[in-house]
Amino acid sequence: MEKPIPLVIDTDIGDNIDDSLALAIACRAPEVDLRAITTVHGDTIKRAELARGILSLGGAQKVPVAPGCERPLIAPVERQTPLLYDVHPKRPLQRDDLNRDAVEVLLRLSRQHGRVSLLTIGPLTNVAVALRLHPELEQTLEITAMAGAFHLDRAETNVRLDPEAAQIVFASRAPVRVIPLDVTIECPLAMWVPEALAASRDELKRSLGRACRIWQERTGRDIVLPHDPIALVAAIYPELFVFEPMRIEVALHPDDRRGRLLAVPRPDSNVHVATRADLDQISSYILERLAVTEQRRGNSRCPPAQS
Numbered sequence: 001m002e003k004p005i006p007l008v009i010d011t012d013i014g015d016n017i018d019d020s021l022a023l024a025i026a027c028r029a030p031e032v033d034l035r036a037i038t039t040v041h042g043d044t045i046k047r048a049e050l051a052r053g054i055l056s057l058g059g060a061q062k063v064p065v066a067p068g069c070e071r072p073l074i075a076p077v078e079r080q081t082p083l084l085y086d087v088h089p090k091r092p093l094q095r096d097d098l099n100r101d102a103v104e105v106l107l108r109l110s111r112q113h114g115r116v117s118l119l120t121i122g123p124l125t126n127v128a129v130a131l132r133l134h135p136e137l138e139q140t141l142e143i144t145a146m147a148g149a150f151h152l153d154r155a156e157t158n159v160r161l162d163p164e165a166a167q168i169v170f171a172s173r174a175p176v177r178v179i180p181l182d183v184t185i186e187c188p189l190a191m192w193v194p195e196a197l198a199a200s201r202d203e204l205k206r207s208l209g210r211a212c213r214i215w216q217e218r219t220g221r222d223i224v225l226p227h228d229p230i231a232l233v234a235a236i237y238p239e240l241f242v243f244e245p246m247r248i249e250v251a252l253h254p255d256d257r258r259g260r261l262l263a264v265p266r267p268d269s270n271v272h273v274a275t276r277a278d279l280d281q282i283s284s285y286i287l288e289r290l291a292v293t294e295q296r297r298g299n300s301r302c303p304p305a306q307s
């Protein structure tokens, strides 16, 4: 068995259900050695309580949780209390959690391990602050970011909520893999998945299935797009994606283009954008992990079967 990947996940868990699904998969995936969860945007303590809820039900209670930046660098906070806070599984934070800070955790883990894989599935505020305060992190963080849209006529949420932070991260020298909305919207979860989760005997899956249905009711969405689980797959199995090196500029002016991206191919860029993906294999992996979570530990590291 290959060594599990030491991974930190930076999340705005609690608004879209996909963060919760990504965490649920990560905390039980044999390929992942989850080192910490950091939270970002709005009430990051409440978000950390939701992360604790997933970790607790997922058998990963020992994973540190660290609340991070509440406010974007310049933009206002769009939502303080997470949309699903009242219905999502949660646990009170421990004293250690409250004494931690997301940036400090990234720095400490980088110093301990030399290299840290960081999956960002929320606005990039924590990462931008970390890179600005501690530029040496450019040498130690390997970032996979669910962020941005290139061919859609809109700004993607994680960039739109803090465009200045995204610009700092994209302009840094840290290696960044970008999984944009253009790719993730092509891979919806099958319609039956929330019901199947809700009917599970596993408490984590059951509570996620319920939260999924309530999220659908509250947002009026009939399908669940697993943006963040897809980014998690990219952190584990980047070979399932086609990446192209690009230089990315973020529109920062306060007009209707704010948060939109301009990408120019550039062979020497440290930013690699996913332009295509093996959606069948990614979808199979996500379904498999959501369905077989009880038997997870001890499984070998096995990529989905090649087609």
Ligand SMILES: [Ca+2]
Pocket: 011, 012, 013, 016, 018, 019, 121, 122, 228
């Ligand atoms: Ca998210």
